[in-house]
Amino acid sequence: MERDYAEDMAESLPSVVAGRWRPGAGPAVRVGRRTLVESLYLLTAPLSAAAGLLLAAGGLCAATAGSLVPSGSPVTARALALARWPGDLEWWRIGAVRSRTGGARGAGRRPRSKEPDGAADPELWLDLAHAVLVLPVVLVTSVVTGLWWFVGVATATYPLRNQVTPGSLRPMTLYAGSDRSHVALSLGLTSPSGRIAFALSVGLLLLSSLPLVTRVCVSAQAGLGQALLSNMSALHRRISGLERERDTARAQAVAAVTAETAALRRLERDIHDxxxxxxxxxxxxxxxxxxxxxxxxxxxxxxxxxxxxxxxxxxxxxxxxxxxxAPPVLTDRGLREALRALAARSVVPAELDAVALSRRLEPGIETAAYFVVAEALTNVAKHSHARRCAVGLRHTGGILRVWVTDDGVGGAAPAEGHGLRGLADRARAVGGRLRVDSPEDGPTTVTAELPCH
Known part of the structure; x- marks a missing residue:
C-alpha cells in the first residue's frame, strides 16, 4: 500500500511542477493558485508592454532604413522579425497563463504565414497595432490589480500592524480632494474592536473578490492579445486564394472563348475554301x-x-x-484509339506511345487532348520539315499528359504563332497548360498537361 501511494505521488509531481492542478485539489486551493498566476501575469504586463512597444518601433524604423539601403533585404527581414518579437512574447504569456489557470493547454509557438510578405504582411501590422493598443490596457489592469492586492492585504493585516489600546479613539474619517476643497466621510469607529472588525471585513471582501477581478482583467488583456495576435491573415489568405481562383476561372473562360472563336473562324475558312x-x-x-x-x-x-x-x-x-x-472515334472508342487514328492519318509518319487508360475521362478533357495532338501533328506537317514524329499519352497522379515529338528543324515558340497559341488557349480552357520545348535544329516536343481526377 505504501509503495502504491509513493508511485501515485511520483506520477503527480510532474503536473504539480508544471503548474497544472490535480483533480483532487480543493476549490479554494485552485482559486488561490489561479489568482496568484493571473496577478503575476497582470503585474508584469506593463514592463513587457513598454519594452515591446520600444522594440516594435525600433524594428519598424530599422526595417524602413534597411529598405532604403541597397542590398538591405537581410537587414529589413531581421528588423521586421524584431518588430514581431513582442507579439510572440505576449502570445507565449497568454498561453502560459491560460494553461496554468485551468484553461486550455499552452498555445506554444505562434502560427505564422508560410510565405511572409514582409511589410505587406497583415500579421506584422496587427502585431504593431497590439504593441500600441495594449499599453493603456495593461496600465489600467495592473493598477487595478495592484491596488486591490495592496488595500486587501493592508486591511486584512491591520490587527497585526497596530497595537490595540483600551479607551476611546478619534473618529476615522476618509478624505477625498485637496486641502482647500475636499469631501470628508466620517466612519466613526472610535473603538479599537470596531476598527479591527471593519478592517477585517474590508480585507476579506477585497481578497475574496480578487479572483473575480483578476479573471476580468486577464480576460480583457488576453482577449485583446488573442484578437490581434492570432493568425488573422488566414482570412486574408483565404480571400486572396478565392480571388486567384476567380481570376483563374475568368482566364479559363476567356481561353475557352478564344479557343472556340479561333476554331469557328478556322472552320469558317475551311468551309469557304x-x-x-x-x-x-x-x-x-x-x-x-x-x-x-x-x-x-x-x-x-x-x-x-x-x-x-x-x-x-x-x-x-x-x-x-x-x-x-466531333470525331466519332473519340466518342465511340475513347482517347487512345482516337490518337491512334490521328497517328495513322498523319502526313509525317507517326508512332503512337500510349498506355491504356483505366477509365474514360471527362469529355472536355478528352476533346482538348485530341485537338491538341491533331493541331500539333498539323504543325509538324506544315512547319517542322520532320521525317518522323511520335505521339504520347500518359495518365498519372490526376494529370493527363499528351505530347507530340518530331525530329524537325525546331525553333517553334507560342509567341511566333504556328497555331501554338490556340493550343495553349485550349489547354488553359480546361485548367491545364501547354509546354513547348523546341531548340534550334530540333527536336520539338509539344506537351499538354490537363487535370483530370
Missing part, C-alpha cells in the same frame, strides 16, 4: 448540264460526271471537317 467552292462548282456543272440537256447530250454526260466527282470531294472534305468538330 473547301466544300463551299466544291458546291459552287457543282451548281455550275449542274446548271450547264441543264442548259445543254436537249441539244448536247455528250456535254451533259461530262457535266454530270464532273458533278459526281465534285460531290464526292465535297463529302470527303465535310467528313474531314466533321472530324474536327
Amino acid at each position: 473547301g466544300p463551299q467552292q466544291q458546291l459552287v462548282r457543282l451548281a455550275m456543272e449542274l446548271g450547264r448540264a441543264q442548259h445543254h440537256f436537249d441539244s448536247r447530250p455528250e456535254l451533259v454526260r461530262a457535266a454530270l460526271a464532273d458533278a459526281v466527282l465534285r460531290t464526292q470531294e465535297a463529302l470527303d472534305e465535310l467528313r474531314a471537317l466533321s472530324r474536327g468538330i
